Amino acid sequence: MSKNINVALIGNPNTGKSSVFNHLTGLNQKTGNYPGITVEKRQGMCRLPRGVKARILDLPGTYSLNASSVDENVVVELMLNKNDKDFPDVAVLVSDVENLKRNLLLFTQIKDLNIPTILVINMSDRMRRKGISIDTYKMEQLLHTKVALVSARKNEGIDVLKEHIATYKTLSTTPCLSIDQIDQDYFGSLKNIFPKQSLYKLWLVITQDVNFAKVARKKMEAEDASHIRSASFLKRLQQKETIKRYQFINSVLKECYIKDFRKATDLRGRLDRILTHKVWGFVIFFLVLLTIFQALFDWSSIPMDFIDVTFAQFSDWAKTALPSWLAPNLIAEGIIPGLGGIIIFVPQIAMLFLFISILEETGYMSRVVFIMDRVMRRFGLSGKSVVPLISGTACAIPAIMATRNIENWKERLVTILVTPFTTCSARLPVYLILISLIIPDERILGANLQGLVLMIFYMLGFAMALLAAFVLHKIIPQNQKSYFVVEMPNYRIPLLKNVVLTIIEKTKSFVLEAGKVIMAISILLWVLASNGPRETFKNAANEVAKTTSIDNANYERQLNAYKLEHSYLGIIGKGIEPLIRPLGYDWKIGIAIVSSFAAREVFVGTLATIYNVGEDEEETIKKRMAAETLSDGSPVFTLASGLSLMVFYAFAMQCMSTLAIVRKETNSWRWPTIQLIVMTLVAYVGALVTFQYFSI
Amino acid sequence: MPKTLADLTVGEVAIIDSFEVEQLPMKLIEMGCLPGNEVGLLQLAPQGDPLYLNVSGAHLAIRRETAACINVRKLNE
Incomplete structure (x- = not known):
């Protein structure tokens, strides 16, 4: 063959x-x-x-x-x-x-x-x-x-x-344009120096900044430096080249392409006037956003709940049904929940890309970029930053990948750095449980108070992203002129096949990218939580038996809680307690913070283990959390400590997968490191101020 | 004082006259923004920036600062 x-x-x-x-x-x-x-x-x-x-x-x-x-x-x-x-x-x-x-x-x-x-x-x-x-x-x-x-x-x-x-x-390989027409002198001398190579390829090597060209250019310059010219000279030639190419194209099209302008319809103009209108443009964009959020947080809850329950059941089954040589505990408590922690985000990611691909296919996204550019520029961003910031409400990983079409490096970098501030869906479970615990289920001016607080935290995320962008804009030097050229495509009806394939592709890459990290972290956490250094951990069963009889229904839970307290993870939690005391947290919350440092969504699961209840019993978790007291007898979860914890989660960079993707996209460890340090500091200070303010 | 692209009113059509090649991104030039070509201002974004143009058949948006670097002349001059 x-x-x-x-x-x-x-x-x-x-x-x-x-x-x-x-x-x-x-x-x-x-x-x-x-x-x-x-x-x-x-x-x-x-x-x-x-x-x-x-x-x-x-x-x-x-x-x-x-x-x-x-x-x-x-x-x-x-x-x-x-x-x-x-x-x-x-x-x-x-x-x-x-x-x-x-x-x-x-x-x-x-x-x-x-x-x-x-x-x-x-x-x-x-x-x-x-x-x-x-x-x-x-x-x-x-x-x-x-x-x-x-x-x-x-x-x-x-x-x-x-x-x-x-x-x-x-097929013929005759070129369209013979490149030496552009400048006989320059290309003539180039040809003399490198007689064996194609002139057009040489020309690309000289003018392009991609890696391969850089290497080849170095070689050329080492061989003979006489062909080197100034950047502005080269750009002038590039312009001339473009003019020549268009001359050729025009001469071709004149012979074989006819457009009768009278027949052209003006749908584009009419739609443009509405969609980019200074009032209606924003109103429509706002409505579109509202629909996306409605879909992300309401419609996707049904499949998400289903996934949650299924994995919990699967885990229970694995614990009892697997033979002991398969390490059923590792599988049931480490791997399956880890897997569930990834799959649970699939409905939201898929839904997000359903909307984004429709908006892009129809051509509407370019109009959004167009009307938002001025507003975003004030914060050092570009109109093209809008898409990543919206995507960030589902997950920062695809959002950061979506910054690739921002040509200006500085605007792109700023967008990458601030996107993790937007409220991604991993923060949602944390917010939900804390809000239901500390905010009364009341109506204020006809609106649900809990819903209102949730909305405020979403706004807080956006506000922080914009504020951070503004600061970064001031401190990062501009080393390249900021250009903004956006094509405004025709309006089109999206093709179902394209939309479906985009969704499959993006979801798959999310599961693989984030999946690897979340999986590894879940296993590591399980190891840290189920092993301990001292005798107290090994003798857990005896210790607990002293206070609770083995027949007691609570025995198992008590044992788990005891083990966790004396595990490596528990020791870490206690170790950082002095650091987090001023924020209003005790060592148990410390464990939850440490364990969710690599992936926020682990928070609720960890709390469930610490407060020794099954993960699916949300009501019980809430009751236990409400009943938790500090050593002086005052409750752990108050309005002050709850809000403080939410602020911490709003600002902290608790996502290993995001850091990994930032490192890939910026091609250095510098930016993810800065991101991690600065965001953690902002989170700490924010939480501190919140706690102290609401404690008074 | 020659007129620039940024001075056009919505709906106006003009001919691109000249520009300083260093001031413009290559991409814009490649999309047909070249001396002698027709350019029309189709829409302005809120607050008058960016500009939505038809450059010899290509529909695109650029910022006002870029548009101000492109000198234009009236259609029938």
């Missing part, structure tokens, strides 16, 4: 590239990451005519080979590196029929790399409505390639595309 063909799908954002990918590969695709960075790598297999098979790689959307964001770097890096195992035998450039001119810019660049490049003109179903007609035969002659008119929406033209891919060897 012959070797599989490597196919790279390339195209501008918003051209329906992913839809084409989904049609080519069906469900036969997998998502991974490019090494070292979290940019998603989507690839899949595709069967072509005459028994040929192709490996399709869906590259991140980019406007050109001049990369300005992490996503775009991936494309340039691959196209320059012939030795990469993913280097394409044939490139498929996906364009959209309405923005063909701009899309062709990237086409000419790829073609100039001497890679066979097929042109896909997607969304051909819109041609008639928009008054567009294309002479594809003529276009194929002029561009020296094959053209496929495709409608991913209607599943038309995919077979033609497959046929073109299968016969890629017949």
Whole structure:
């Protein structure tokens, strides 16, 4: 059997590239990451005519080979590196029929790399409505390639595309633009120094800041330094190059592309006037947000409760049913709850991405970015920071990944650093149990007081994120001019297939990313909680038997509580008690804080163990917590200590998975370390002030 | 004082005249923001910033500070 063909799908954002990918590969695709960075790598297999098979790689959307964001770097890096195992035998450039001119810019660049490049003109179903007609035969002659008119929406033209891919060897690799036209002198001298290499590739190596180019450039400069020019000289040439490319494209389109403007409808204009209106724009955005929150916190509670109960039952079953050589306690108390702690967030994450992918597919998200930019800029953020901040209410991990399309490094960094302040869903169970304990279930001005407090804490999270952004904005130096260029795509009806695949993909990457950490932590905690250094731990059974008879129904619980107190975890809790006393907490809360340092959601579970009740008996937990007293007999959970604890959870960086993702995205330990220290300090001081203020 | 893109009123169309290439991101140039091309101001965001433009057929938004770096001339000049 012959070797599989490597196919790279390339195209501008918003051209329906992913839809084409989904049609080519069906469900036969997998998502991974490019090494070292979290940019998603989507690839899949595709069967072509005459028994040929192709490996399709869906590259991140980019406007050109001049990369300005992490996503775009991936494309340039691959196209320059012939030795990469993913280097394409044939490139498929996906364009959209309405923005063909701009899309062709990237086409000419790829073609100039001497890679066979097929042109896909997607969304051909819109041609008639928009008054567009294309002479594809003529276009194929002029561009020296094959053209496929495709409608991913209607599943038309995919077979033609497959046929073109299968016969890629017949395609010409003639470049569109001979690069030395731009500046004879400069490129002439370049050619003299490096006679064997393709001039256009050299040019990309000289002008791009991606890793591969940096290495290659160093080599070139070491060989001969006479070709080095100033940055502004190079940028001028880049502009000239762009002009030349557009001249070529215009000359092509003049021959084969006709647009009758009278037929174009003005739906975009009418919708834009409403959605970006200075009043209605914000009102609509607010309503959209309200719907998302309603979905995240109300609709998703049903599957979440179901998951919770199922895992609790599973754990109970495992404890009794598993043979002893399988370490049933580790499985029932460490691994299963750990697994449950991840799966429980799946409904919310899926729901969040349902909304986000719909908002993006319809084109509405760009309008939000547009109207919010001015407001966000005041805080050193960008309009593009809105999406991460909204996503942060479900989970900071996908939120931080969503910052990748912010081109300006400083704005992106600030967004990454402040996103963990937004109230993620792991804080919710902590808030819920504390609120029900310390806030009376009363109505004030017709609103439920408990609900009101919960809302205040959500606002507090956003407010803190903005405040932190404002401070960071002032202290982090600006080393790059802040640019903001957002494409405003056409409004479209979202494709169900795309939405569903996005949800599956994002949820999967969450489960894997966060899952590893939460799992490891759960096991570690279990070990620390079920082992102790001293005799008192080993003799737990005897000690407890002194006060409670073994037949007593409470014996088991008493024993567990005793064991925990004398375990390593208990010792740590007692050790930090002096530190947390001023915040209003005792050593038991100390244990809960320590154990939830790596993942907040562990808090309630730990409290359940400490107050020796089963985890699913929420009412009992509450009663026990209410009955807890300090050594002087006063209750542990008062309004002051409860609020203080909530403030602590609102601000503290208690999520290992987030730190891991920040480290990946910023490519250094520096930022996650700063984040951890500063957020913990803010949390401590905030909790201290809250406790002291409400204690008076 | 030449007129810049930032001085256009909503609905106005003009021709891009000149700009200092260092002042603009490459991405904007690649989207068709080049001397001689037509540009129209479609909408303004609340508080007048960013600007929503049609640059020779491409719909995009840029900030006012960037728009102020692009000199334009009237359509029929």
